[in-house]
Amino acid sequence: MSDIIAAIDVGTTKICTFIAEASPEGRLRLIGAGRVRSQGLRRGVVVNVSAASQAIAESIELAEHEAGTTIRNAYVGIVGGHISSHNGDGAVAIPRGRSITRQDVERALDAARAIPVPSDREIIHTIARSFTIDQQEGVQEPIGMHGYRLEVNAHIITGATAAISNLVKCIQSNGVAIEELVLEPLASGEAVLTADERDMGVALADIGGGTTDVAIFLEGSVWHTIVLDIGGDNLTRDLAVGLRVPFDTAEQLKIRYGHALPDWVAEDENVSAAAFGDAQSQPISRRYIAEILEARTEEILHLIQREIKRSGYDGLLPAGVVLTGGSAQLQGAKELGRAIFRLPVRTGAPEGIANAHRQWLTPAHATGMGLLLWGLRHGPSESVRRSSPLVPNVREWLQGLLPG
Numbered sequence: 001m002s003d004i005i006a007a008i009d010v011g012t013t014k015i016c017t018f019i020a021e022a023s024p025e026g027r028l029r030l031i032g033a034g035r036v037r038s039q040g041l042r043r044g045v046v047v048n049v050s051a052a053s054q055a056i057a058e059s060i061e062l063a064e065h066e067a068g069t070t071i072r073n074a075y076v077g078i079v080g081g082h083i084s085s086h087n088g089d090g091a092v093a094i095p096r097g098r099s100i101t102r103q104d105v106e107r108a109l110d111a112a113r114a115i116p117v118p119s120d121r122e123i124i125h126t127i128a129r130s131f132t133i134d135q136q137e138g139v140q141e142p143i144g145m146h147g148y149r150l151e152v153n154a155h156i157i158t159g160a161t162a163a164i165s166n167l168v169k170c171i172q173s174n175g176v177a178i179e180e181l182v183l184e185p186l187a188s189g190e191a192v193l194t195a196d197e198r199d200m201g202v203a204l205a206d207i208g209g210g211t212t213d214v215a216i217f218l219e220g221s222v223w224h225t226i227v228l229d230i231g232g233d234n235l236t237r238d239l240a241v242g243l244r245v246p247f248d249t250a251e252q253l254k255i256r257y258g259h260a261l262p263d264w265v266a267e268d269e270n271v272s273a274a275a276f277g278d279a280q281s282q283p284i285s286r287r288y289i290a291e292i293l294e295a296r297t298e299e300i301l302h303l304i305q306r307e308i309k310r311s312g313y314d315g316l317l318p319a320g321v322v323l324t325g326g327s328a329q330l331q332g333a334k335e336l337g338r339a340i341f342r343l344p345v346r347t348g349a350p351e352g353i354a355n356a357h358r359q360w361l362t363p364a365h366a367t368g369m370g371l372l373l374w375g376l377r378h379g380p381s382e383s384v385r386r387s388s389p390l391v392p393n394v395r396e397w398l399q400g401l402l403p404g
C-alpha cells in the first residue's frame with residue numbers, strides 16, 4: 001500500500017493543502033489539492049487563530065474531497081520575522097571497535113542543540129552541515145565510518161514559542177497532527193533546486209506575499225537561512241497608494257500588467273482602472289506602474305543581496321540565485337535580479353510530483369509541493385507508517401467492498 005503524505009502551506013495570501021501518494025519506489029503522485037484565500041495571518045504569522053483555523057479547515061476539506069481520503073498528519077510550513085538561525089557544533093565519543101551509527105549522529109546533533117535557548121524560543125530544525133571524524137573534516141555521510149570522535153557542525157533554526165504554538169493550534173484544531181514543522185524556504189528548496197545547484201552553491205529566495213525567505217545551500221545542505229518581513233503585498237500597497245486605487249484593484253493591475261523594468265514597457269501604453277471615488281475607469285500609464293514596482297522590487301532584491309553578503313557565502317554561489325514564490329512571477333524580476341546580484345538568476349517552479357495540474361507547478365506553490373517532497377525525503381516517518389492503517393484510502397476501501 002502506498003503511503004499518504006500531506007502538506008499544509010499556511011501563507012500570508014493563500015493557504016494550500018496538498019495530499020500525495022508515495023509509491024514504494026519513492027515517487028510522489030498528487031491526489032488532492034485545496035487552495036483558499038488566507039485569513040488571520042500577517043507577514044507569515046498567525047494573528048487570529050480562529051480565522052486562520054477556519055481557512056485551514058476549508059483548504060483541508062477541498063484537498064480531502066479531491067483525494068477521497070482524510071488526513072491525520074501533515075508537514076506544515078513555518079515562516080515569519082521571529083525565525084532566526086545560527087550555526088553550532090556538537091561532539092561525541094565513539095566506543096572503540098565499532099563504526100558510527102545513526103544513533104551516534106543523533107547524539108552529536110543533540111549535543112549541538114544543547115545550547116541555551118531563551119525561554120520564549122524553540123528549536124525548529126537542527127540540520128547537519130558537515131561532520132568531522134577525528135581530524136578528518138568535511139565528511140558528508142559519517143554512518144558506517146570508523147573513528148573515535150564524531151563532531152557535527154549544524155545549522156540551528158529557532159522560532160518564537162508563541163508564534164509556533166498559534167500555528168500548531170490552528171492545525172491541530174482541525175484534527176490534524178503535525179508530522180513536522182518545516183521552515184518554508186527549506187521546503188521550497190526541495191521543490192525547485194537541482195541536486196547540482198545545492199552541491200555547487202546556490203541562494204534560494206522565496207518572495208511571497210508577506211515575507212521573503214532566503215536559504216543558502218552549499219555542498220548539498222543548507223548553510224544559512226534568513227526571513228525578511230517584506231514581500232509582494234508591499235508592491236501591491238505601493239501601487240494602491242501611488243495610483244490611489246483599492247488594494248484589490250492594485251493587486252489585479254500588478255499581476256496583469258506589472259513589470260519590474262519600466263524601460264521594457266512602451267511609453268504610451270495605458271491600462272484602465274477606477275481610482276477611489278471614481279465611478280469610471282481612468283487610463284493609467286503602464287510605465288508608471290512599472291516605475292512604482294521597480295523601486296520596491298529593487299529594495300527587496302537589495303535586501304536579499306545584503307543578507308547573502310552578510311552570510312559570508314557570497315563568493316561561493318556559482319549556481320547563483322533561484323527566485324521562487326508568487327512574486328518571482330513579476331515580469332522583469334529575474335532580469336532586475338541579474339543586474340543587482342551579478343550572478344546567474346532563474347525563476348524556480350516546483351518539479352518532481354506526478355499528476356499535478358499545471359496551476360500547482362507555479363512558483364507560488366513551491367513551498368506546498370516542497371513540503372510533500374520534504375516528507376518523502378525525510379520520511380515517510382514512523383508516525384506516517386503507523387497512522388496509515390488508520391487512514392484508509394477511501395477508494396481502496398470501497399474497492400475492497402466491491403465483488404471481484
Ligand SMILES: Nc1ncnc2c1ncn2[C@@H]1O[C@H](COP(=O)(O)OP(=O)(O)OP(=O)(O)O)[C@@H](O)[C@H]1O
Pocket residue numbers: 010011012013014015038043044079207208209210211212231232233236251254255256258325326327328329330331363364365
Ligand atoms: N504574476 C504575478 N506578478 C507579480 N506578482 C504576483 C504574480 N502572481 C502572484 N504574485 C504575487 O505573489 C504574492 C503571493 O505569493 P505566494 O503565494 O508565494 O505568497 P504566500 O505564500 O501566500 O505568502 P508568504 O510566503 O509571504 O507567507 C502576492 O503578493 C501576489 O500579488
Ligand SMILES: [Mg+2]
Pocket residue numbers: 011012184208209325367
Ligand atoms: Mg509562501
